[in-house]
Amino acid sequence: MKIRALLLAVVLGGSLLSVPAQAATQLSVGVAYDIGGRGDKSFNDASAAGLDKAQKQFDFNLEAVVTDGTSADREKRIRSLITKSCNPIIAIGAGYASTLQALSVEFPNTHFAIINDASVAALNVTSVIFANTQGAYLAGFSAAQVSKTGKVAMIANPEQADIYKDGFSAGVFASKKKVIPIVKYVSGSYSAATNQVIDAGADVLFVATQGSDSEVFKVIVARNAKKKGSNIGLINVEPDQYITVTSATKKFLIASVVKRVDKAIYDIIALSAAKKQYLDILDADAGIYGRRYGITGGGIEFTIRSKELSALSGSINIAAATAEKIPA
Missing domain, CATH: 3.40.50.2300 (Response regulator)
Known part of the structure; x- marks a missing residue:
């Protein structure tokens, strides 16, 4: 039995940013899995479940990479997705935070998202965390x-x-x-x-x-x-x-x-398909934006x-x- 939000709970609307329209090309989503990739019974698998659901609903190309956990390899993997014109690029886990902090500045027109971390101060990075x-x-x-x-x-x-x-x-x-x-x-x-x-x-x-x-x-x-x-x-x-x-x-x-990581992944792709991204203020002083998932709306x-x-x-x-x- 799952206890979700109250039956009468109202899902609060979040801030959304419309991404400038580009030429009509197919959406290409990049996913950088953490160590182990699919089959880890943790964040990678939960993220994969959201991807699988999104692929049934939306038309997009999917490029996926798996890191060995080193900083050099994380950067190499993200850069490989950028080279393949993936946008958005979703990084699974806080281990990618320092990599995205640097690359988000170098590639300001690429929309990044990071799961389970809220430390990257950049307008083109959606931080997804849970209450x-x-x-x-x-x-x-x-x-x-x-x-x-x-x-x-x-x-x-x-x-x-x-x-x-x-x-x-x-x-x-x-x-x-x-x-x-x-x-x-x-x-x-x-x-x-x-x-x-x-x-x-x-x-x-x-x-x-x-x-x-x-x-x-x-x-x-x-x-x-x-x-x-x-x-x-x-x-x-x-x-x-x-x-x-x-x-x-x-x-x-x-x-x-x-924590409904699968829902978060699906939501990021759905917004990307609509040329939007989450921009809730998570830390105004630090300049960190994204979405905090809680009981309201079924995020927890x-x-x-x-x-x-x-x-x-x-x-x-x-x-x-x-x-x-x-x-x-």
């Missing part, structure tokens, strides 16, 4: 609803302190349950961090970091095998994380915060995976009304 705090709020609210021990935890990176405070922790307290939120900032082993919050009494874990959840999930499965009574559950973020779930372990994954969804939480979907929908108002 992580809104998703964390729903994770905290939902975790508190089903906790049996009265303690829930968020595993995060140190730079995600605001997401914990304004999102996860706020969601826990909004549940009006006698539940204590815990945060563990990871700088080393995810396994150690997972064991520490479980040892502290947490029985629902929200993992906000990017990458594989396999370490965390492996600990949860092992601890549940030894545990009597209710299970320890996980709430993850897609496509930031990838995880292998079997029929025996899927019951431990209770919900997912889903909350997918319920447990029967217990499914029975509380009405309460979570109400919580979404509060979450969508949280500034990212």
Whole structure:
């Protein structure tokens, strides 16, 4: 079950820039995948899903490249797309930020877009980011609803302190349950961090970091095998994380915060076909423009995976009304 925006929510209009009309030529879209390309079960695959949908709707040529992750190779890949007259060029992941910062100046008539980053200050770069705090709020609210021990935890990176405070922790307290939120900032082993919050009494874990959840999930499965009574559950973020779930372990994954990267990719291509681009102000002082996707409009969804939480979907929908108002 997916918790989207409220049924009566109005999709707020964003700022659009009309791109000067050019000779009638077929749209050529360039995509620079991050390391691994398609099949990574993360941002590359989510982006590919949006591309596939767009190809069924619009007539355009597609050129795709995959980087090995080095700065030199990222620049080489983007330049190869420019040489092929791709416009727009969509870069998947923050790893391309420094490359686009330089090339956007060198090629001012090329429209670039970067997924999951808002650091490139250029009018011809569309930065696409997601309202992580809104998703964390729903994770905290939902975790508190089903906790049996009265303690829930968020595993995060140190730079995600605001997401914990304004999102996860706020969601826990909004549940009006006698539940204590815990945060563990990871700088080393995810396994150690997972064991520490479980040892502290947490029985629902929200993992906000990017990458594989396999370490965390492996600990949860092992601890549940030894545990009597209710299970320890996980709430993850897609496509930031990838995880292998079997029929025996899927019951431990209770919900997912889903960033609709596929929707963002589709929207960028749809606007390009109409010779437009997103120009919402993301950071006025820095001069960063693009689009922040949140609950309103379906840019962030909350997918319920447990029967217990499914029975509380009405309460979570109400919580979404509060979450969508949280500034990212």
